[in-house]
Amino acid sequence: MIQMKPIWKKRFLAIPFCGFLAITCLVVHEGIAAPTSTDWSSYGGNQFEQHFSPLAQITHDNAHRLKLAWHHDFDTNRGQEGIPIVVDGVMYASSNWSRVFALEAATGRLLWSYDPRVPGDTAWRGCCDTVNRGVAYWHGMIYVGTFDGRLVALDARTGREVWSVNTIPPDAILGKARAYSVDGAPRIAHGNVIIGNGGAELGARGFVSAFDGMTGKLKWRFFTVPNVDDEADHAVSDPVLHDMAWPTWSPTEAWHVSGGGGTVWDSILYDPVTDLVYIGVGNGSPWNYKLRSDGKGDNLFLGSIVAVKPDTGEYVWHFQETPRDQWDYTSTQTITTADLPVDGQVRHVILHAPKNGFFYMIDARTGQFLSGRNYVFVNWATGLDPHTGRPLFTPDALYTLTGRNTKMYPGALGAHNFPPMAYSPLTRLAYIPAQQVPETYHADKVWSWNHKGWNLGLDGVQPADMADMKGWTIAWDPVRQQERFRIDHIGPWNGGMLVTGGDILFQGLSDGTFHAYDALNGQDLFSFPAQSGIIATPMTYSIDGIQYVAIEVGWGGTYPLYFGGPYKHLTTTGNRSRLLVFALEGNDRLPDQAPHDWSPVRPPARFDTAAAQRGAPDYATYCIGCHGHDVMSGGVLPDLRWSGALSDDTGFYNVVGRGALTAFGMDEFGSVLSRQKIEDIRQFIIQQANRSWHGTTNGN
Known part of the structure; x- marks a missing residue:
């Protein structure tokens, strides 16, 4: 079902000129630049991670003719969150357990595969499945972060391992066994390969590391929260943590043993316009703000975007979206930059829709808050301060201070989770895979450290009933800070967004279907039964004049694991992990879907x-x-x-x-x-x- 509001579109004159990469050309749309490469050579598709491609062969008039061109079965049926890249006609895709596959992008023929042999006993380190979100390419090498914390460089032609480094330093451990994992895609800036990590739910202290792309040598490291003793880490972050972040914390035993959190498990963006790297920082560890910081201070840099210099990691600015985090409201969701009019002049801005339910527009050069508004229903704040962007908390939201159990909108899964939003410089709309999954938080009054267990500082997080869980695709006007239209889905936890120059919006859904929508009004133009839930994000590329659209398929991640079986058909048909590639012409088909025999087996009748x-x-x-x-x-x-x-x-x-x-x-x-x-x-x-x-x- 589609709810529509009026939308206008103006076509702009395209003036191409050569860019800074041989495979890249730029198209200018009234001051907005986007690469027109036929490849998809980086995680977000272009330099600004807009998940936009100017390819326009697939349009409103012919999208219904899309067919399956080829598919590739993965060797695991766990969840798939990766976005493939295509460079010089070769597709590089990552799969669960951090495996990498090189495929001929026009036919799907396997060229090579790489298995980093992640030990099975590391699975407990991740809150949310042993997924991998993608790889990076630079100077003939493919880079992948492995779930057990390594960064690996591979020869793009052969898949041969060139170098491998452990991204988790001993000084990050702070005397306790932490639960660090890596499932995000690396990013490249000035020849540096930048990677973060996850693990805050189980106890971790966040940081980002940059390694030399040729040798794997550590170039710099930036910690996102101070250590509990305010001691130097011998990292580039030392001065800012001591001068700015440390005063926003209050030492506690829970902080000491659980690390403080702030892991950077997903969004990192290098923006060539500002020559800055933007880091999306995660939630606190433990979640319980009273235990973590005695209920004092904003706890920098939790729930923040931090800008640093790409060569040195030196701090430039930050903007904190969720001070005093106690809801798992990470800022690790897609960071996108664009050129948009603000108060009568075009400015280079960051567009961000984090977990907390507010959409932010921030000056990309300075971090100045420009505007913000909730894009879904929220009850933890009544709004944002119009000058600073600081949330205006509702008293009941601060449950760790009040001691009251509170049902929060959004819950810990957020109004928008890891699946990237997309932004079109043609429609000037952001497309958000939004959701409503409220939860009731119960604060724990007594702290205990659990090795190999979750360390939230809560008695529990009670999920809402299924009737209160919703999912949508929201088309958002960032200048006017208002919704243009939305597409209703049967539930939450849907895949990420791709928008193209043909004004087509592609998305896979948790119900096991893949769709092409009209980016102007949300009309459903094409649907394909993928035989398994989709949580990954599509990408597109062109070879020999044919536009292809690819999507990884495989049901997984936090929602099905934690919340169990809300999609009953997926528990009876089983999970199938594949890579599907579509074009206007194709004659491939999926094997017939044979249901798994997962009939209940009678459990022991007696229990204590x-x-x-x-x-x-x-x-x-x-x-x-x-x-x-x-x-x-x-x-x-x-x-x-x-x-x-x-x-x-x-x-x-x-x-x-x-x-x-x-x-x-x-x-x-x-x-x-x-x-x-x-x-x-x-x-x-x-x-x-x-x-x-x-x-x-x-x-x-």
Whole structure:
């Protein structure tokens, strides 16, 4: 269903001129430049990460003729979040477990593949699946960050490993075993390969590192939050952390053991216009602001965009979108730059739609707040200060200070998560994969550190019922700060956006379909059944005059893992991970979809209620991130309710306590949980399985 508001469009004269890369030309649309390369040589498609391509062969008139040109099956059926790149007719795509594939972009013929052999027992380090969002290309090399924290350079012709470095320094550990992981795409600036990391939910301190693209030598490192003792890290961030960030924190034991957070797990942008690198900083660790900082200070640079110099990492400016973060409102979502009119003059600006539900326009050179407005319903703030952009908190939102349990819009999954938004310099609209997933936060009053477990400082985060969960594509006018139109979807957790010079908007959805929409009004022009949920983002390229559109398919990430099985058809058909490529002419087809036999298996009828009650908190701390709030993993991982190991306490302990399935991503937890605690978790799962069994048609 589409809700439309009037939209105008004016065609601008295109004047091409050669740019700074041999494969790049520029088209100017009333002062707005965008590359017209037939390749898609970087993560965001152009230098400004607009996820825009000027290719215009596919239009409103012919999009309905799109066909599958070729497809490639991945060797894992976990979630896929990658955006492929195409350079000189070769496609480089990353898959789950940080694997890389080089394919002939016109035919899909496999040229080479690379497996970094990420150990299965590192899966617990990630909050949100062992995904990978993409690779980078520079001077004949492909760069990929691996889930276990390495940055690897590969020869683009052969896939041979040129160098590999560990991006996690010993001095970041601060005396505790942290949960660092890397799943974001590297970025290139002045020959430096820049990469961040994730892990704040399990305990981490954020930083960004830059390595020499030729040798892998560390060039600079910028920490995003100070260490608890205000000591020097011998990093470029030392002066600004001491002078500016440290006074916005208050030392606590929780901060000391959990690192403070601020991981940069996704958005990094190098902007050639300003010659600055923009870093999107994540949430606090623990989430609980009272425990983390005694309820004092804004906690810089959590929930911020930080601008640094590409050669040295030297701080230039910052803008904090969510001070006092206690909701997991990261600023790691797509950072996009564009030229737009502000108060009668064209300015180079940052456009940003972070988790917190507000859309920001910021001066890209200075960090000055220009305008902002909520793009979805929010109740944590009544608005933004018109001069500073600081949120105007509602009293109940500060739940860690009030002690009241509060249902927040948005919840921890945000109004916009990792799938990139797109911006068209033709329509001057931003297209946001928005959602509503409210949650009720329950603050924990007693702190304890959980190695290999989540460390939120909360008694729990209670998700809303399914009726309150929604998803849309919102076309947003950043100058007027208003919605132009929206496309309603059946639920949240949909894929990212691509917009083209043909005024076509491409998106994959969580319901397992891939679409082409009219970018002017949201009309659905084309739909394809992809046989699995889509959370990745499309890209486009042209070879021999043919425009192709590619999308990775594979259901996964936080939403299906944590919230279980809201899309019931995906839990019965299974997850299929593929790369699909479309064109106006094509004769490929997917294999017939055979349903998986995932019929419920009757669990043990008896369980110990008291033990199940004891096991529930440990399940929430150590298991819920992968196996779901309701012990369902949404079709991504095996459903624990029907596991044969439930009927055998020894077999269950061998898997959970001793790591019998480590190679498949299930680490051992016997080092942090006693055998009795693991047995209590088994009793809790049996209890949940029986509740589900009696609700199924097979459970009579």
